[in-house]
Amino acid sequence: MKQYLKLELLIELPNDLEIELIKPSTTQFDNSINIQTDKKMTMSVAELAEELQISNTTIYTMVSQNEIPHIKVRGRILFHRATIEKWLMNNE
Structure with a gap:
């Protein structure tokens, strides 16, 4: 799973110092976390348990x-993958 995080670094440098900034050519960064995945959008209890390595x-x-954030659809408990990933990052 690839995750991208925008970081800003503010440093006061001497005027005579030459710096070359290298930026990705096609990647756009914003203030949100971009999670790229080829996996399906929702997970079942068993799938989430396997991912988190718990019972x-x-x-x-x-x-x-x-x-834990979840939804129930016709009696099935489902977890939205992006919501769970955000929940995990906020509960570290």
Whole structure:
């Protein structure tokens, strides 16, 4: 999984110092995190448990206690991949 993060570095440099900035030719950066994936948009309990390397029971417990973002569709518990990735980054 590729992740891109925009970083800004402010440094005061001497006037006589020559600096060459190298920028990617086709990549656009913004203030959001870009997550590129070829995987499907939603995951089941089993798929998420496998990705996080935890048990299905742990996932069901987290769902029942509203500890993890999820949706229910016709009785199935589903997880939006991008939402889970953001949730994981915010809960580190």
